[in-house]
Amino acid sequence: MTNPRAERVKAVRALASRSVRRRSGTFLVEGPQAVREAVGPGAPRVHDVYLTPDAVRRHPEIVEGAHQVGARVRTGTPEVLEAMSPDAQGVVAVVDQVRADLDDVLAARPRLVAVLAHVRDPGNAGTVLRAADAAGAGAVVLTASSVDVHNPKAVRSTAGSLFHLPVVAGPELPEVVARLRAAGLTVLAADGSAPHDLDDLLDVAGAAPAGVPDLAAPTAWVFGNEAWGLREEDLALADAAVRVPLRGRAESLNLATAAAVCLYASGRAQR
Known part of the structure; x- marks a missing residue:
């Protein structure tokens, strides 16, 4: 492929x-790391993989993986890949x-779930998903008012973790909380002014x-909007609210950092 203005x-x-x-x-997956995960086992169907000639030489495992999952592999000039995506890095x-x-998520009896409520920033949403994957969570749920997880920036921010764990999108928060609680998970809301301190909970976990x-119990963490956090009515849905302690002079943590701290605390306690 040589024409950056082609219909394809x-x-x-x-x-x-x-x-x-x-x-x-369908959606677009950009960059070698994410595409490598997309053509791995258990990922959704891959229709087409586009690479520059240089990317074909540097990433033969992507080409091999694409063939194994039945995807079409097409080669394009750097200008073509740049026209497809400015973040392609030679591979999309x-x-x-x-x-x-x-239902399928709960049937697998997860011990750790991340719930994103009213999270609108795609970079934050993708980073939380990546942190949930790294912490060993069983699933991530994005409520109806949250960003589309297939947004290109969100996909890039997951660094391939989008293909590692179930991601549920669309349900309303009250329904999600009720279903998680009925499945035996304690629902904790992350909130900067909450009465429970995360470090104190780690001290008595188990x-x-x-x-x-009890952080050692199966837990679902609910994380709110980047700017205003969780609304009062959302906090009221949780079994308890928990704050991440701030030891220095920082006023607060951003959403993705706070989520990573909470998820890793649960992962450690559950070990």
Whole structure:
């Protein structure tokens, strides 16, 4: 492929639009790391993988993986890949959207789940998903008011973790909380002014007194909007609210950092 203005190139570039993704049921995966994970075992169907000649030489495992999953491999000039995506790094793929069902997630009896409520920033959402994967979470849930996880920036921020664990999108927060609690998970809300200190909970994990959340138990963490956190009505849905202690002079932590700290605390306690 040599023409950056070809219709196929425009069609791939158009996947940056949510409406186009919704109509096609596919999304764009950019960069060698993410595409490598996309052609790995257990990932959704990959339709096409586009690489520059240099990327074909540098990443033979991507080409091999694409052939193994039945994807079409196409070579394009650097100008073509740049026209498809400014973040291509010589490699992009068109992949079926990631869809998981909450029933299936709960049937697997997860011990750690991350719930994103009203999270609008795609970079933050993708980074939380990546942290949840690294901490050993069983699933991530994005409520109806959260960003589309197939947003290009969100996909890039997951660094391939989007293909490692179930991601549920679309349900309302009250339904999610009720379903998680019914499945035996304690629902904790992350909030900067919460009464429970995360470090204190770690100290008593596995032997928490009555009325104190036990981080060693199966847990779902609810994380709120980047700017205003969780609304009062959302906090009221949780079994307890927990704050990350701030030892220095920082006023607060950003969403992704706070989420990583909370998820790793649960992962450590559950070990």
